[in-house]
Amino acid sequence: MTNKDNEPQDSARVRSRRRVNQRLRDAVSKETSGDLKDVEIPPKKLDWMKRTYQWGVKADVTDSGLTIGALNVGIYGEIPDRWDDQSRMPRGAYPMPGVPPIGYSISEKRDLWADNAADLYEEAIQRRWTPATDIPWEAIGPLPDDVEAAVCQLCTMLCQHANTEIETLGTWLHQMSYGYHEVKLFLATEMFDAARHFEVFRKRALSNGGGLGLELKGDVKRMIIESRGGWSETALLLYLLRGLFTFTIYRYGSILANNDAEKAIFEKSVQDKARHLSYGLEHLRYAITRQDDKDLVFNNLLGIGERLVARECKEPIVLEPLAVIFGGGVEGAQSGMRTAQRLMSDYVNLYLSSLRSIGIDRSDSLSNDLKSYLL
Template identity: 30%
Template sequence: MNKAALSPKTIDIEALGFDAGAHLLVKHALAALPQGQSLRVTSRAPGWQSQLAAWARAQGHPLQWESGQQAALMQRGNAEAGRWHNAAYTGHADAQAVDAVLEHALPGWGLAARGARVEAGGPQFHFKLDHKQDFWAENAADLYTQAVHAQWNPDTALDWNEVLNHPPEIEAAIVQVMTYMIENENAALLVPARFLGQLHPHYRELQAALAIQVADEARHIEVFTRRVRLGGAEPALSTAGGQASLKSLLDEPDFSIAGFLLSVLGEGTFVNLLQYLQAYAPDALTRQMCRLAARDEARHVALGMSHLLYRLQSEPSLRSRLANAVQARHDQLAGSSGLNEEVFDALILIGAGSLEPAAVQTGFERVQQLMRDMGDGRFTRLLRLGFEREEAERLSSLHTRNFM
């Protein structure tokens, strides 16, 4: 056998101390060796022997000295077996796949990147949402990508210099509807934000989708507030009934049920409302902001639908829980006023464009059509989720009169 083949590889770290980066040279030289093979280390740096010994001990590499500690013989150990937990290779049928999304994220993975080696002994992070089945949506990554490309800047996408020349009663109606929209968008921001803090970072696609949804709602609140003040007005009326309806969304602790009530029923209904304003608002600025907001809200509805379809595949019993949640919310709000009269009248005026009797009649008919469109949209989404026709019609009719 060739004696040269048995000789350990030698690395001279020269005058570089371990307090100045010498460990990098040793670390990379060891990494190039097969498991169990030795590396010979020499140096002329002061105190290098004690520094090398401490580093080798911490890393789990056996060390022997030769020539009166003039050289060290270090064997590449298997320290990683005891030091690291690998976050990518447990508990999933396809766990060996690159960037695998596992069914259950462990507390010890903490905030580490998905698939990273996680050093043992770190803190435990207890995220409430750590089982994929409870929140996942197969198209979360795609919806996030769409949202990134569809982001819009209120300062450039909207013409804030537009002169408002419609009648003051129509402007007052716009202010009232915008006030109503703001409080509903506050709820639409806070619900996903609350669950975002409960979601294990392993599920980063959904994390990103929820985060950009929160950003969408923040932008809507900004533009609706700016629109209120454009003519010098301040926000109008907010009612106890509207607040009670929205509070029921914030109080719902279950991710799937909250998403069902907010996104599938509430925001889906709001898409129709925004489209109504896009069609009948008296100024181009309001029409454009409602068009852009409706596009955002449609993505939020798509994310909510995608999650529920994913979960219902393996948990069809969820359907009865969703129905019970609609009924319970209806019963809880039975004593409230629902949509306040000022908002309803404002929508009629916006659809009318004036206080002429014939125009008001047209506006009233347009609002009635809006409410039919809202009901039809809810009914269609409920059918997609697997509800029978009669049940879908019943649940759609039970949805809060406050729209959200």
């Protein structure tokens, strides 16, 4: 049967559907009018139409579409240094008197802002990927048992890294005022990214005859999650101490993957992590330049955090699996450990250069344990 033969049948279906929909609308209208017969309908006031600070706004569509940043025009682009409203009112909306306060604890711009947050949000939305279908899982072939065990142990650790990020962001997001929605929107995408990373590394561990490995002790995780000094202080630990380490592992994984599936996992994950770090560095730089003693506070925190990170890296389940993976098995683990040492050296160097980019120099005060990784 041709498409032409189907046309009368399709038209009949459309007409039938329209008749059914019209009968439903008529029935609802009749029932509603009966219910409202004895109800007094108040006169229209329409006072709400006048409740706006600025009318006639038309944001420009950019080459990237109608972006969040493009909406910052007129009063809607005025981002105050302090946002005292304690409701969920969008920035620029007309306030409703008597709304009970939410109790946000972060109401100053310096405590969460980053100029690149809106652009990073757009990038995160555009670069979404799906582990179930965007990873060529069929490309994973059998690996030697020792290599598979090492990969699964690494995946277990990276799942914990992702868990830490999810819990940390969940703790702080609801404390941030809606006057700075660009940051809240971006951090929501980061939280979703972290969930995706948890998903993809769990799937890798359970997709090739292996299984999840041993849990980390979690001292660094607890340090980050239980940080209560402020979002900036937590961000320092989350992005610079832990985030840069995770990023470096992803980068090495994308180069030294065993197959196309692992390569895709690490390549996509490293793009996400680079975006997270971009916000973190921009915010920390913003915070330091607007608070006189912030660099001293950060230095003290880093002194504590560096020791915990160095101690965690000495756990056998952190670097030994990397050595086995990089060496192609237990027999090659010694040469693989040299690659793992280069990874650690790259991490520490990236950590120091990132700190310098936000105005902190720890070249002389770096903990001895981390300093020992420098090549």
